[in-house]
Amino acid sequence: MSMRRRLKKSEIGTPTDFQHRIHAGFDPATGQYSGLPKQWQVILGRVPARSLGSGRPRALVDPSAITPMEMASIKTVVRGDRYNPETNNQAFALSGMSVARSNSLRQQQQPLSLRMTDSPSFNQPVSPYGAMSPSVSSSARGYPFTEPTYAPLPLRKEASTPVSTATSSSSTTPLGSQHSHHPMMNGNGNATSLSHDQFREALSALVNGTDPRGDLDAFSQVGEGSTGVVMSAYQISTRRRVAVKKMNIKKQQRRELLFNEVAIMRDFSHPSIVRLFSSHLVGDELWLVMEYMEGGSLTDVVTHARMTEPQMATVCVQVLSALAFLHAHGVIHRDLKSDSILLNKDGTCKVSDLGFCGQLSKEVPKRRSLVGTPYWTAIEVISRLPYDTSADMWSFGIMLIEMVEGEPPYFNEQPLEAMKRIRDGAPPSFSPSANVSLQLRALLSSLLQHDSSRRATAAAALRDPFMEKAGPPSLLSPLVNGP
Numbered sequence: 001m002s003m004r005r006r007l008k009k010s011e012i013g014t015p016t017d018f019q020h021r022i023h024a025g026f027d028p029a030t031g032q033y034s035g036l037p038k039q040w041q042v043i044l045g046r047v048p049a050r051s052l053g054s055g056r057p058r059a060l061v062d063p064s065a066i067t068p069m070e071m072a073s074i075k076t077v078v079r080g081d082r083y084n085p086e087t088n089n090q091a092f093a094l095s096g097m098s099v100a101r102s103n104s105l106r107q108q109q110q111p112l113s114l115r116m117t118d119s120p121s122f123n124q125p126v127s128p129y130g131a132m133s134p135s136v137s138s139s140a141r142g143y144p145f146t147e148p149t150y151a152p153l154p155l156r157k158e159a160s161t162p163v164s165t166a167t168s169s170s171s172t173t174p175l176g177s178q179h180s181h182h183p184m185m186n187g188n189g190n191a192t193s194l195s196h197d198q199f200r201e202a203l204s205a206l207v208n209g210t211d212p213r214g215d216l217d218a219f220s221q222v223g224e225g226s227t228g229v230v231m232s233a234y235q236i237s238t239r240r241r242v243a244v245k246k247m248n249i250k251k252q253q254r255r256e257l258l259f260n261e262v263a264i265m266r267d268f269s270h271p272s273i274v275r276l277f278s279s280h281l282v283g284d285e286l287w288l289v290m291e292y293m294e295g296g297s298l299t300d301v302v303t304h305a306r307m308t309e310p311q312m313a314t315v316c317v318q319v320l321s322a323l324a325f326l327h328a329h330g331v332i333h334r335d336l337k338s339d340s341i342l343l344n345k346d347g348t349c350k351v352s353d354l355g356f357c358g359q360l361s362k363e364v365p366k367r368r369s370l371v372g373t374p375y376w377t378a379i380e381v382i383s384r385l386p387y388d389t390s391a392d393m394w395s396f397g398i399m400l401i402e403m404v405e406g407e408p409p410y411f412n413e414q415p416l417e418a419m420k421r422i423r424d425g426a427p428p429s430f431s432p433s434a435n436v437s438l439q440l441r442a443l444l445s446s447l448l449q450h451d452s453s454r455r456a457t458a459a460a461a462l463r464d465p466f467m468e469k470a471g472p473p474s475l476l477s478p479l480v481n482g483p
């Protein structure tokens with residue numbers, strides 16, 4: 001094994017034609033960086049994400065959850081075409097955050113996106129204040145979450161909070177962690193550290209044992225996310241096109257989250273949730289063979305078209321039925337946004353991107369971890385209060401704003417400032433100039449309630465008078481197929 005590695009290494013040549021185009025500096029007196037490209041400044045909070053004009057907000061992962069080794073191997077994925085993955089990695093190291101983002105190759109012109117998981121490390125000592133390993137101080141990382149006036153965002157020690165208490169800080173532990181047989185958790189519900197081989201073995205127990213490669217043909221890449229690539233492929237035995245999501249288990253920021261996508265998509269089958277046909281381990285890659293959604297994401301729609309209220313209601317009914325189903329089973333999606341809704345050309349919409357779900361149970365009726373994409377994240381999640389399925393309903397409300405205005409509130413702010421505004425401001429609403437019905441305004445205010453216990457549930461929202469405007473999915477097909 002070590003021989004093979006050595007051989008492999010020797011095949012990698014030194015860089016050629018190297019150009020040193022960026023001359024960044026740091027002034028310890030002012031605490032300011034100089035010479036940083038604009039994209040890096042976004043991450044450091046100097047300019048809003050929207051000003052870049054390409055890419056979606058990107059997935060931010062709290063570095064306190066990542067080992068230095070994992071940090072080094074993180075693959076930076078970009079939606080916009082202006083990003084250089086190499087320079088980005090350096091920027092994220094500078095800012096103390098690792099960044100990656102799912103991104104469809106179908107749409108290269110979206111604004112930046114950003115997603116965060118605040119999670120306990122499984123391999124690394126975490127200080128009570130969530131600082132990374134002693135070699136990287138929080139001040140050196142320039143990590144804005146350490147700002148004292150900000151919410152208590154730093155992590156707690158996983159081991160210090162027993163899972164059996166009413167609220168759990170067990171963070172983004174995978175859905176399967178609620179099951180006693182889950183291989184990533186010990187008897188107390190705390191995470192255990194597994195070697196790569198042990199992890200691979202645990203995952204192999206969850207997936208189908210077969211090799212899918214002989215049955216798949218004509219691969220073509222349709223998307224790329226923080227966890228891997230998504231290809232469309234022709235499945236010979238069924239004679240249909242499928243989507244194949246390939247995730248290298250060695251290159252995951254939170255490898256245990258891989259259990260989520262398999263377990264949730266497999267166990268929670270619903271007409272409005274992207275269907276998982278099978279899952280496989282192919283070498284070090286987890287392959288998910290899924291239903292192929294040929295119509296792109298709702299983000300494509302909201303950024304390129306003006307939706308009518310009946311069209312919005314048609315999306316709402318489908319998404320809400322998936323949410324009502326997940327919530328009835330105690331599953332919180334935790335990353336609901338237009339990017340997570342995929343469409344077919346016939347107008348059917350389905351919820352996807354289930355890798356960040358959290359499971360509630362009698363023992364763990366609330367979660368506490370900071371998971372989500374800032375602009376869409378519920379006030380209680382940002383405020384580090386215990387939260388439940390109602391957090392998704394806030395994000396659903398933000399998605400309503402996206403459908404009307406094309407983007408979420410505070411999208412012109414950098415992500416941390418946006419989170420502060422969500423936490424400290426009045427609940428967001430449609431802009432005064434938005435031409436929306438009273439029913440839609442009423443629905444939004446029932447969702448964007450600060451007090452999560454007063455927020456409409458998915459089941460209640462389905463009965464909201466606004467939903468009477470919904471039509472058949474075909475109402476959406478002009479948006480997917482063009483006018």
Ligand SMILES: Nc1ncnc2c1ncn2[C@@H]1O[C@H](COP(=O)(O)OP(=O)(O)OP(=O)(O)O)[C@@H](O)[C@H]1O
Pocket residue numbers: 059100101102103104105222223224225226227228230243245274290291292293294296297339342352353355
């Ligand atoms: N079933 C599918 N059919 C068609 N395209 C898909 C499908 N699933 C995902 N995609 C495309 O691939 C992209 C990346 O997929 P996905 O968001 O699941 O990856 P990810 O690694 O989980 O991303 P993220 O960074 O959001 O975690 C999506 O934005 C979408 O464009």
